[in-house]
Amino acid sequence: MTLLFTSKLLDNDSFIASLFLAPTIILIIVLFFYPISQTLWLSFTKVTKFEKNPQFIGFDNYIRVFSTYEFYTIIMNSAIWTSIVVAFQFLIGLFTALLLAQDLKLRSIARGLIILPWAMPGAIAGYLWKFLLDSTIGPFNWFLISLGLMREPHSWLGSPSTALFSVILSAIWKGFPFSTLMYLAAIQSIPKELLDAADVDGAGFLNKLRFIIIPYIMPIIRITLLLTTIWTFNYFDLIWVMTKGGPRISSHIFPTYIYQVAFEWSEFGTASVYAFIDFIILCVFSILYIVQLKKGGIF
Amino acid sequence: MSEEKKIDRRKYIKYVGAGAVVAAAAAIGGYYYATMPKVPPKKILKSWGMVQSAKNVVFALEGANAIFESKHPEVKIETKVFEYPIYRQSLLTAVEAGTPPDVSTIDQIWSPEFAAAGYVEALDDLIAASPEISKDKFFPGAWDSNLYEGKMYGIPFDVDVWEELYYNRDMFEEVGLDPDKPPETWDDLLEYGKALTDPKKGRWGLALIAAKGEFSTCVIDSFIFSNGGDIVDITSKPPKATGVFNSPQNVETFEFLKKVADEICPPGVTEVDEFGAVRLFTTGKTAMILVGGWEQDTFKAQAPKMNWDVGYIPVPKKGQKCVGCFGGWNLVIYKKSKEKDLAWEYIKLLTREDVNYNVASLTPALISPAKEFLSKYRKGADIYFDILMHAKARPLVPQYPRISDIQLDAYHAILLGQKPVKKALDDAAAEMDRVLRG
Numbered sequence: 001m002t003l004l005f006t007s008k009l010l011d012n013d014s015f016i017a018s019l020f021l022a023p024t025i026i027l028i029i030v031l032f033f034y035p036i037s038q039t040l041w042l043s044f045t046k047v048t049k050f051e052k053n054p055q056f057i058g059f060d061n062y063i064r065v066f067s068t069y070e071f072y073t074i075i076m077n078s079a080i081w082t083s084i085v086v087a088f089q090f091l092i093g094l095f096t097a098l099l100l101a102q103d104l105k106l107r108s109i110a111r112g113l114i115i116l117p118w119a120m121p122g123a124i125a126g127y128l129w130k131f132l133l134d135s136t137i138g139p140f141n142w143f144l145i146s147l148g149l150m151r152e153p154h155s156w157l158g159s160p161s162t163a164l165f166s167v168i169l170s171a172i173w174k175g176f177p178f179s180t181l182m183y184l185a186a187i188q189s190i191p192k193e194l195l196d197a198a199d200v201d202g203a204g205f206l207n208k209l210r211f212i213i214i215p216y217i218m219p220i221i222r223i224t225l226l227l228t229t230i231w232t233f234n235y236f237d238l239i240w241v242m243t244k245g246g247p248r249i250s251s252h253i254f255p256t257y258i259y260q261v262a263f264e265w266s267e268f269g270t271a272s273v274y275a276f277i278d279f280i281i282l283c284v285f286s287i288l289y290i291v292q293l294k295k296g297g298i299f
Numbered sequence: 300m301s302e303e304k305k306i307d308r309r310k311y312i313k314y315v316g317a318g319a320v321v322a323a324a325a326a327i328g329g330y331y332y333a334t335m336p337k338v339p340p341k342k343i344l345k346s347w348g349m350v351q352s353a354k355n356v357v358f359a360l361e362g363a364n365a366i367f368e369s370k371h372p373e374v375k376i377e378t379k380v381f382e383y384p385i386y387r388q389s390l391l392t393a394v395e396a397g398t399p400p401d402v403s404t405i406d407q408i409w410s411p412e413f414a415a416a417g418y419v420e421a422l423d424d425l426i427a428a429s430p431e432i433s434k435d436k437f438f439p440g441a442w443d444s445n446l447y448e449g450k451m452y453g454i455p456f457d458v459d460v461w462e463e464l465y466y467n468r469d470m471f472e473e474v475g476l477d478p479d480k481p482p483e484t485w486d487d488l489l490e491y492g493k494a495l496t497d498p499k500k501g502r503w504g505l506a507l508i509a510a511k512g513e514f515s516t517c518v519i520d521s522f523i524f525s526n527g528g529d530i531v532d533i534t535s536k537p538p539k540a541t542g543v544f545n546s547p548q549n550v551e552t553f554e555f556l557k558k559v560a561d562e563i564c565p566p567g568v569t570e571v572d573e574f575g576a577v578r579l580f581t582t583g584k585t586a587m588i589l590v591g592g593w594e595q596d597t598f599k600a601q602a603p604k605m606n607w608d609v610g611y612i613p614v615p616k617k618g619q620k621c622v623g624c625f626g627g628w629n630l631v632i633y634k635k636s637k638e639k640d641l642a643w644e645y646i647k648l649l650t651r652e653d654v655n656y657n658v659a660s661l662t663p664a665l666i667s668p669a670k671e672f673l674s675k676y677r678k679g680a681d682i683y684f685d686i687l688m689h690a691k692a693r694p695l696v697p698q699y700p701r702i703s704d705i706q707l708d709a710y711h712a713i714l715l716g717q718k719p720v721k722k723a724l725d726d727a728a729a730e731m732d733r734v735l736r737g
């Protein structure tokens with residue numbers, strides 16, 4: 001009887017499919033749904049290192065967070081940080097990809113060197129830029145002074161008005177090679193005949209860029225923009241090494257602030273509020289990413 | 300579906316399933332075989348510590364570990380040493396994950412937090428049974444820093460104090476200042492600093508540590524304490540900050556620090572951490588620095604030819620006594636340790652006078668070896684010892700990390716000109732009270 005039942009199950013397509021999907025589904029539940037649901041639960045509780053049993057307090061954490069200036073500062077910082085980093089990574093990435101797609105001498109060496117910032121660990125890049133931007137011994141200030149663009153050294157990382165933009169600069173430098181590689185691969189897949197035909201018709205470089213290259217690689221541009229947006233929004237190590245979110249909270253974004261609240265202050269309820277809002281925002285970008293993949297026929 | 304396909308599918312699933320079971324069994328068996336000890340295993344005693352100066356702590360501990368292992372041949376000590384900026388987080392992660400070391404040093408300011416969170420063992424019974432560990436051998440502030448709700452949760456390992464004034468004698472002479480007379484008062488500090496400041500030459504009077512981090516809080520606290528102020532009244536139930544942190548003395552102190560930062564320090568004080576400040580001093584960018592004595596090892600390593608000297612922390616008015624911010628490290632045993640008895644034996648060894656002298660990263664916590672240590676390894680030993688004996692501890696409350704951050708945030712708001720001093724301190728005191736009330 002058991003053998004017959006097992007035999008029937010093995011003939012069932014749905015059962016077989018779920019057998020093979022089971023390990024993946026279990027992993028997703030353990031690594032995704034469980035932590036998210038735990039975070040959501042903790043956001044409605046008071047729980048610290050000293051009061052380890054979560055105490056349900058309703059929406060108190062949310063009301064308190066929404067009434068602080070820190071919350072709106074973090075949102076603003078995250079929006080500025082993400083939009084500028086992604087925009088410039090796109091522009092510089094596309095520019096260097098177009099350059100590397102040309103038949104230039106030492107092209108292969110240039111392609112290898114361009115990867116270096118991206119390959120460098122975030123913490124190392126952070127310390128490098130911290131030194132470069134140091135207000136007294138950093139070369140950045142002295143370079144600008146020698147060009148006559150500044151009269152005296154400026155504290156890039158110590159001023160609230162420039163700290164965020166200083167870490168943005170380092171993030172652009174660190175991340176643009178990924179965009180370069182993506183766009184270079186896409187550009188190289190453009191049929192040569194299209195570009196040759198454009199040449200025959202007398203099209204200049206800008207026209208080729210506008211009417212052939214960009215439209216052709218647009219799906220890759222969309223996907224790359226979405227991926228870099230998700231990664232940039234969730235950045236941690238560069239900012240933490242360079243400024244720890246300071247001075248005050250002028251360079252804090254969601255991940256760095258969550259880290260400080262959770263692991264330095266042990267206010268897990270408050271940190272969970274920020275973490276859940278971070279998750280909601282990233283969900284939006286992730287859905288857009290999946291839509292793009294579907295449009296591209298990957299799903 | 301054809302019969303042939305059904306049979307193929309069943310066979311396929313049988314083979315895949317059987318293969319998976321065999322692979323899993325082989326992997327598990329192989330793992331256990333590889334990790335199976337070939338000889339009776341030694342007990343492992345995991346000890347974590349911190350390095351804050353240029354001293355090679357791991358090398359120093361090897362000697363102590365060899366002594367311990369010769370007395371306990373069944374034991375192997377695994378020592379791990381961390382840099383200060385990552386040490387606390389590494390410890391907390393290990394403790395919460397259930398894999399703490401057996402014994403470690405912790406910063407004095409973490410003692411109430413670790414005790415309140417239930418991470419570490421109370422040691423009163425062990426202390427009572429160990430006559431070699433007695434309170435009068437240690438610096439008083441160091442011993443008391445282990446107390447939480449009347450129980451002892453650690454034993455002092457090493458101590459130090461924020462801070463002393465270090466200055467470059469050659470730079471003093473260059474501008475006509477007497478290098479045998481360092482600044483004594485706040486007014487002196489400003490006067491000397493202005494004489495030594497020449498931004499066109501890339502030189503400033505003082506390297507002031509003010510970046511985000513506990514080092515900055517310690518520097519502020521030494522000025523607060525020297526001016527008769529405090530941060531939190533820990534005798535109150537619950538502890539309170541209003542009326543204490545925003546006292547008139549503290550307003551005066553923070554106004555002075557703002558003046559110092561604006562007039563005699565390089566631009567961007569809020570980005571200067573301890574390492575950055577030392578670099579400014581050793582590269583001749585600043586003529587003075589306020590920092591702990593452990594950095595003397597770093598001065599010798601980074602600038603062996605620099606002609607530097609030591610002075611007291613400048614005080615508000617002549618004749619007043621400077622009060623440093625007491626600091627240091629305590630040895631604790633973790634509740635989740637399976638080798639608590641061995642951990643206690645190890646603590647007794649590390650706090651033995653002759654051993655403590657060699658292994659302390661800062662100054663030995665025992666008074667007698669500390670005197671000898673300071674005389675041998677620290678310039679200005681008398682000044683150093685005097686400041687140590689009269690230093691005051693930071694607020695020993697479990698919420699101290701948050702309190703420190705609030706204090707620092709107020710400091711930055713003042714330094715950056717974002718808030719007037721009184722408002723910044725009032726806001727900070729109110730926030731501290733909210734945290735202290737829980």
